[in-house]
Amino acid sequence: MNATNMKNLIDWTDDLSVGIQEIDEQHRILVGLLNRLYQAIITRTDNSVMNEILHELTEYTVVHFAVEESLMRIFDYPDYDEHKQHHQELTQQVFELKNKVESGKTSVSMEVLNFLRHWLTNHIQMEDKRYAPFFLARGLKKSWSNRSWVDKMWNYVHHK
Numbered sequence: 001m002n003a004t005n006m007k008n009l010i011d012w013t014d015d016l017s018v019g020i021q022e023i024d025e026q027h028r029i030l031v032g033l034l035n036r037l038y039q040a041i042i043t044r045t046d047n048s049v050m051n052e053i054l055h056e057l058t059e060y061t062v063v064h065f066a067v068e069e070s071l072m073r074i075f076d077y078p079d080y081d082e083h084k085q086h087h088q089e090l091t092q093q094v095f096e097l098k099n100k101v102e103s104g105k106t107s108v109s110m111e112v113l114n115f116l117r118h119w120l121t122n123h124i125q126m127e128d129k130r131y132a133p134f135f136l137a138r139g140l141k142k143s144w145s146n147r148s149w150v151d152k153m154w155n156y157v158h159h160k
């Protein structure tokens with residue numbers, strides 16, 4: 001059985017879309033990383049693979065939050081401080097998890113994974129969706145004709 005016909009932890013559905021292509025693409029990458037972690041757990045993949053996925057997850061979380069926070073500052077978003085605070089809390093938890101797993105103190109449990117799943121889906125639906133109409137009203141484009149710079153940068157870093 002390969003990874004593509006296994007059950008996902010999170011299936012991407014339209015209710016996860018904030019209506020801005022670049023942000024949706026980044027959220028899809030985060031969803032994909034959590035699905036990879038899930039598949040690594042259920043197939044009991046060895047720790048080096050788990051560490052690699054957690055490394056990518058921490059890196060991409062930082063990139064994604066930095067993009068959102070930059071947009072919030074550019075457009076003078078009123079809930080910036082609160083939103084940023086939530087990003088910081090999650091970033092800290094993900095780094096702690098990565099460090100603990102790397103040092104062999106813990107492994108990724110379904111409990112941790114469910115926490116991450118709830119956090120991501122709730123955050124997208126309750127908080128990220130709130131900034132979307134605000135950014136669009138201030139002139140942010142819904143879609144890009146070319147691949148975004150973050151996407152290019154990410155692929156460059158990972159030699160894709």
Ligand SMILES: [Fe+2]
Binds near residue numbers: 068083087123127128
């Ligand atoms: Fe956010």
Ligand SMILES: [Fe+2]
Binds near residue numbers: 027064068124128
């Ligand atoms: Fe987000």
